[in-house]
Amino acid sequence: MALAEFSPCSYSRSQTLTSNLSSARSIAIDVHLFHRPRFSLRLRRQLNISCSVAPSQIQLPPPTVRPADAANKRECYGVFCTTYDLREDDKTKSWKSLISIAVSGAAGMISNHLLFKLASGEVFGPDQPISLRLLGSERSYQALEGVAMELEDSLYPLLREVSIGVNPYDIFEDAEWALLNGAKPRGPGMERAGLLDINGQIFAEQGKALNAVASRTVKVIVVGNPCNTNALICLKNAPNIPAKNFHALTRLDENRAKCQLALKAGVFYDKVSNVTIWGNHSTTQVPDFLNAKINGIPVKEVITDTKWLEQEFTERVQKRGGVLIQKWGRSSAASTAVSIVDGIRSLVTPTPEGDWFSSGVYTNENPYGIAEDIVFSMPCRSKGDGDYELVKNVEIDDFLRERLKKTEAELLAEKRCVAHLTGEGNAFCDLPEDTMLPGEL
Ligand code: LMR
Numbered sequence: 001m002a003l004a005e006f007s008p009c010s011y012s013r014s015q016t017l018t019s020n021l022s023s024a025r026s027i028a029i030d031v032h033l034f035h036r037p038r039f040s041l042r043l044r045r046q047l048n049i050s051c052s053v054a055p056s057q058i059q060l061p062p063p064t065v066r067p068a069d070a071a072n073k074r075e076c077y078g079v080f081c082t083t084y085d086l087r088e089d090d091k092t093k094s095w096k097s098l099i100s101i102a103v104s105g106a107a108g109m110i111s112n113h114l115l116f117k118l119a120s121g122e123v124f125g126p127d128q129p130i131s132l133r134l135l136g137s138e139r140s141y142q143a144l145e146g147v148a149m150e151l152e153d154s155l156y157p158l159l160r161e162v163s164i165g166v167n168p169y170d171i172f173e174d175a176e177w178a179l180l181n182g183a184k185p186r187g188p189g190m191e192r193a194g195l196l197d198i199n200g201q202i203f204a205e206q207g208k209a210l211n212a213v214a215s216r217t218v219k220v221i222v223v224g225n226p227c228n229t230n231a232l233i234c235l236k237n238a239p240n241i242p243a244k245n246f247h248a249l250t251r252l253d254e255n256r257a258k259c260q261l262a263l264k265a266g267v268f269y270d271k272v273s274n275v276t277i278w279g280n281h282s283t284t285q286v287p288d289f290l291n292a293k294i295n296g297i298p299v300k301e302v303i304t305d306t307k308w309l310e311q312e313f314t315e316r317v318q319k320r321g322g323v324l325i326q327k328w329g330r331s332s333a334a335s336t337a338v339s340i341v342d343g344i345r346s347l348v349t350p351t352p353e354g355d356w357f358s359s360g361v362y363t364n365e366n367p368y369g370i371a372e373d374i375v376f377s378m379p380c381r382s383k384g385d386g387d388y389e390l391v392k393n394v395e396i397d398d399f400l401r402e403r404l405k406k407t408e409a410e411l412l413a414e415k416r417c418v419a420h421l422t423g424e425g426n427a428f429c430d431l432p433e434d435t436m437l438p439g440e441l
Pocket of ligand 1 (some may be wrong): 225252320321322324331332
């Protein structure tokens with residue numbers, strides 16, 4: 001995954017003039033004074049999403065203000081600098097109004113798969129035009145331009161705007177989705193506490209930027225590891241955005257678990273449902289075979305080899321990311337991008353009756369007795385409006401409970417280790433030594 005870097009930017013400004021067209025829609029005229037002048041008309045969608053976690057329920061870090069040196073540096077790219085009149089398109093196509101999607105680590109491998117899926121329409125649908133805001137680092141700037149060039153050459157009809165930049169305060173402006181892929185991988189000799197600190201600082205900064213400039217209903221999916229704790233840091237630094245809007249990606253683990261269960265049972269993986277990943281995206285994660293189903297039948301009735309379920313299956317899922325790194329020489333990228341798409345789709349389409357999906361979410365008022373105020377993967381359902389609710393009646397037996405305690409303890413230790421980044425005092429790192437990120441074998 002790419003390292004997101006931040007540096008002060010100084011040489012361009014942007015101004016947004018907004019005039020109301022009707023109560024439901026408005027046209028925003030963006031006049032960007034970059035190297036290339038850009039005048040674009042775009043329609044903004046009014047999202048109406050309710051959230052159950054009030055900002056007042058979380059302890060606030062120091063107030064976030066937009067740093068004075070955080071000047072705008074987002075540049076429209078190539079053909080996307082041309083004037084488009086989306087009102088004309090609206091007359092001929094029954095499209096929804098434009099949504100803005102910010103992607104960090106945009107020059108990295110995950111994004112290289114993800115961006116083209118977003119642009120093709122396979123994520124938000126064939127009637128949803130999108131604006132892509134690509135966040136990279138000074139070091140990756142040329143690669144960002146390369147990504148933008150490939151997006152240009154792909155002639156995606158739904159892709160109306162592409163802009164690139166290194167300043168999250170600019171890239172996240174009005175973003176309705178923020179897909180945070182950029183993070184530093186753990187290098188040789190680096191302690192886990194060091195990784196938590198380096199990446200935590202990135203996510204604290206991005207949380208502040210989201211808080212300052214993103215849409216108040218922005219949905220944030222944190223992919224960069226350690227994603228649960230990065231998501232916690234991010235939401236703590238964004239007190240004006242509901243904590244419920246932040247997710248840590250554990251969908252990849254759910255997909256991996258479904259694949260292993262299908263393999264063992266000799267069925268195609270679309271027959272596997274109700275799989276929860278509980279807890280941290282690390283080797284303490286708990287793939288739940290107690291509640292999972294194959295062809296609608298409890299997995300334990302289909303796969304009667306309990307030893308396999310408790311040991312081999314569980315470990316395979318927990319360590320899949322690491323085994324993959326050994327094969328590939330790098331982290332999973334394509335399957336991670338697919339799982340981000342699955343995660344978004346699960347929020348914007350109604351969950352099939354009786355099923356659920358896994359996501360790392362803020363734990364306040366959870367029905368499972370998981371410690372409050374951490375980001376923990378749990379079973380969720382959505383009505384398809386971008387919001388979700390926790391599934392409340394999932395069975396937990398002694399075996400499952402014991403493992404939940406271990407992954408919970410790890411997350412609480414990670415939280416203590418980043419207290420300086422969440423506004424909760426001095427950090428104290430007592431991370432368990434026998435646990436790892438999936439990629440750390
Ligand atoms: C994965 O699960 O494949 C990744 O999170 C591994 C990693 O550490 O990048």
